[in-house]
Amino acid sequence: MSEPLTIVLAGINGYGRRYLNAILNPPAHANIKLIATVDPFGEKYDRLGELRKKGVLHFNSLQEFYQSHTVDLLVIASPIQLHAEQICLALQHGSNVLCEKPLCCSTEDAARIANMQRRFNRHVTVAFQWSFSGAMQELKADILAGRFGAPKRLRCMALWPRDQVYYQRNDWAGKIRDSIGRAVFDSPVNNACAHCLHNLLHVIGPTVYTSANPLRVEAELFRANPIENYDTAVLRCYTDAGVPLLFVTSHATRNLLGPMFYFEFENAVLHYHEAPHAVIKVTFETGSSLCYGCPTEPDENKLWRTIETIRSNKPSWSSIEAATSHTHAVAMAQQSPRGIISFPKRLIRRIGQTPHETIVVQGLDSALKRCYEAFALPSELGIAWATKPALQSKVRLTSTQSANREIVV
Numbered sequence: 001m002s003e004p005l006t007i008v009l010a011g012i013n014g015y016g017r018r019y020l021n022a023i024l025n026p027p028a029h030a031n032i033k034l035i036a037t038v039d040p041f042g043e044k045y046d047r048l049g050e051l052r053k054k055g056v057l058h059f060n061s062l063q064e065f066y067q068s069h070t071v072d073l074l075v076i077a078s079p080i081q082l083h084a085e086q087i088c089l090a091l092q093h094g095s096n097v098l099c100e101k102p103l104c105c106s107t108e109d110a111a112r113i114a115n116m117q118r119r120f121n122r123h124v125t126v127a128f129q130w131s132f133s134g135a136m137q138e139l140k141a142d143i144l145a146g147r148f149g150a151p152k153r154l155r156c157m158a159l160w161p162r163d164q165v166y167y168q169r170n171d172w173a174g175k176i177r178d179s180i181g182r183a184v185f186d187s188p189v190n191n192a193c194a195h196c197l198h199n200l201l202h203v204i205g206p207t208v209y210t211s212a213n214p215l216r217v218e219a220e221l222f223r224a225n226p227i228e229n230y231d232t233a234v235l236r237c238y239t240d241a242g243v244p245l246l247f248v249t250s251h252a253t254r255n256l257l258g259p260m261f262y263f264e265f266e267n268a269v270l271h272y273h274e275a276p277h278a279v280i281k282v283t284f285e286t287g288s289s290l291c292y293g294c295p296t297e298p299d300e301n302k303l304w305r306t307i308e309t310i311r312s313n314k315p316s317w318s319s320i321e322a323a324t325s326h327t328h329a330v331a332m333a334q335q336s337p338r339g340i341i342s343f344p345k346r347l348i349r350r351i352g353q354t355p356h357e358t359i360v361v362q363g364l365d366s367a368l369k370r371c372y373e374a375f376a377l378p379s380e381l382g383i384a385w386a387t388k389p390a391l392q393s394k395v396r397l398t399s400t401q402s403a404n405r406e407i408v409v
């Protein structure tokens with residue numbers, strides 16, 4: 001048997017727990033060895049003692065780890081604002097990388113990471129939830145082969161209410177920048193529902209490994225929660241594939257809905273609605289139909305597929321180049337000249353008990369559904385809380401600067 005593939009995991013207390021569970025209970029064929037975990041707040045992880053007994057080392061920083069060790073794969077489940085720095089450090093030390101979404105927060109950082117990857121010639125995979133799935137890869141292959149004709153327009157909606165525990169779990173949730181000024185752009189678009197926007201761009205990408213590039217993004221951004229950034233967004237994105245995309249998302253609706261998508265092609269429509277055993281369905285103009293299975297696979301498949309990619313030296317299914325389109329779109333949305341509009345206080349409702357209290361906006365669920373159905377921005381539908389005149393941005397912000405303008409209605 002060949003040598004086990006060695007792993008270090010950065011970030012163990014949030015989503016990183018899922019990676020730890022997978023790494024500690026791998027399938028027989030995986031042949032992996034967890035060398036170390038990295039987390040400055042590692043003592044909060046209740047199974048650290050168990051890891052120590054297994055001989056897994058723990059470090060407070062990745063720099064400290066690389067001072068004395070090398071490893072085949074760095075898995076990153078750390079805060080968004082650390083991704084660029086940690087990916088570059090790993091590449092410099094000869095590691096491959098599986099990084100949780102998003103890749104990073106600026107086009108400059110995305111370019112820096114791509115340069116480092118070329119220089120050090122290692123795999124970097126960005127863990128967007130859907131694009132690694134068998135169903136989505138099969139679908140994309142058929143889109144590329146022209147099975148449905150040319151894409152006309154694509155839309156996706158994900159309404160995921162989030163409670164106060166979510167916003168209070170760390171010091172960067174809902175932030176535009178962290179305490180030392182690094183861009184975070186934390187929002188449903190750059191974090192919880194990032195997969196959906198990435199997938200819109202990825203399925204119409206010119207190759208299996210690339211996404212369409214956003215040329216222009218019209219974004220209407222709103223907040224209900226007491227946060228710096230936005231918790232609700234409707235984005236219309238114009239791409240170099242000549243296909244407009246609509247993405248509707250919120251953490252402030254009363255009900256959970258989606259993700260769901262509806263893709264219009266020349267000869268067919270492709271639709272999906274998340275529910276138990278949900279599948280992607282295609283309905284052709286001729287009336288015939290087709291099914292592609294479920295794009296939501298167990299989370300740990302990202303890890304096993306990345307390891308296969310590294311071992312077989314194939315290109316990454318979710319490459320830096322593919323993920324950079326999402327970073328561009330997020331940065332463009334963040335610069336929306338309309339700024340971020342706070343929902344009127346009279347529409348804010350608090351449901352549930354502390355700490356699971358959730359802030360919701362009355363009427364938001366139906367307003368966002370209308371946007372999705374009409375392929376429209378809220379202001380275009382005359383929705384009262386969205387119809388304040390747009391602010392004109394006098395200075396063109398670079399993607400590393402934030403558009404932290406606020407309009408209170």
Ligand SMILES: NC(=O)c1ccc[n+]([C@@H]2O[C@H](COP(=O)([O-])OP(=O)(O)OC[C@H]3O[C@@H](n4cnc5c(N)ncnc54)[C@H](O)[C@@H]3O)[C@@H](O)[C@H]2O)c1
Pocket residue numbers: 010011012013014015016038039040041042060061062076077078079080082100101102127129169170190191192
């Ligand atoms: N794929 C998914 O479904 C999914 C779900 C949730 C989160 N995520 C992603 O996981 C990442 C982390 O999000 P989260 O919600 O778990 O955040 P979190 O703040 O809850 O957890 C982050 C962890 O990283 C640790 N950390 C802080 N600084 C660190 C450093 N310098 N080095 C290493 N670790 C450090 C924290 O102590 C914490 O344990 C984000 O990229 C997020 O988008 C993905």
